[in-house]
Amino acid sequence: MNLDEKRKDSSVKQKKGLHFILASVVLWSAVLAVHLTGLPILTKNLLTFFITAPLMPLAYLIAKVIRVDFSNKSNPLTSLGVLFSANQMLYLLIAMWVYPTVPEKMVMVLAMIFGAHLLPYGWLYQSKSYYFFSVLIPILILFLGIRFPPYMVAGSMLVIEILFSLSLAYEVRGLSRIQDERGI
Template identity: 55%
Template sequence: MNLDELRIDLARRGKRGLHFILASVIIWCAVLIVWLLPIEDIYTKTLLTFCFTTPLVPLAFVISKVIKAEFSANSNPLNKLGLLFSYNELLYILIAMWVYAAAPDKMVMVLAIIFGAHLLPFGWLYKSTAYTVMAVLISVSIFIIGIIFDPVIVSIVMISFEIVFSIWLIIEVKNLQKVATS
């Protein structure tokens, strides 16, 4: 297979990572719940926010089974590139850890920007307009919204973005499957 065929193969088998985006809807709902709780200490809320982001991968794994997407297409050499793109986000979490101490009221905003920005290379990998557009839209919009509004609003906007993103990916996946069967 040539490079484009490998990209299409990965996108088709993994349904363009839809399972991770659906899992992120659940994660952002959990973050919203944390910020709606009557907890006065902001450091407790930010720590809980970190804790509630950790089940992303197990949730995505379960969702991949439900939607019949390959969780990891190991036989495709580009799968390792997708993992590298994801691991890159772990390095950015160091920024969020600093924000936890320096400006805890902005940590949800920073997490959302990191999440949005890390989507960009997947636009190329999956040949997906949805990833490319949402990476920029999330990062820029959340930066502006997060400066003006509190973490509850940021979380609500992220849930909305993730739902729109999920629907867009479902459409892209269906179109990709139509092309594969024709």
């Protein structure tokens, strides 16, 4: 298999990572709920960090429901996708610094990190959706986060993630149609 075939294989078997984006819809819903409470901002931020922790198990469960090959061990590009995600962990140190320093901006920074980390998946999954949302999210969230409170940022991320999920589902459906036409 050449590189493009491996990328296509990854896109098909992992449905372009749709399970992770659907999991993020659930997590951003929870972040929004926390930031709508009357809790102190540092408590909200701490809970926000806790909320992000179950991303992998939640994505795994969603993968089972939508029939995604979660590990796709036969494709070496899966390891590259894991590396793309692991890279985001290093950037979370920035959000940890923001947490006590400028607490009202932590959700904004977290959302920008999340959005920016999507860029290499545009290449991996040959996805216009990933390219588009990886640029849109950091820029839009910076604009919103400077002007509005964290719950507005979380609500905006929830809407964006729903739109992103729909866009990816459309791309995945297109892949399925191509496979059906080719008899794959």
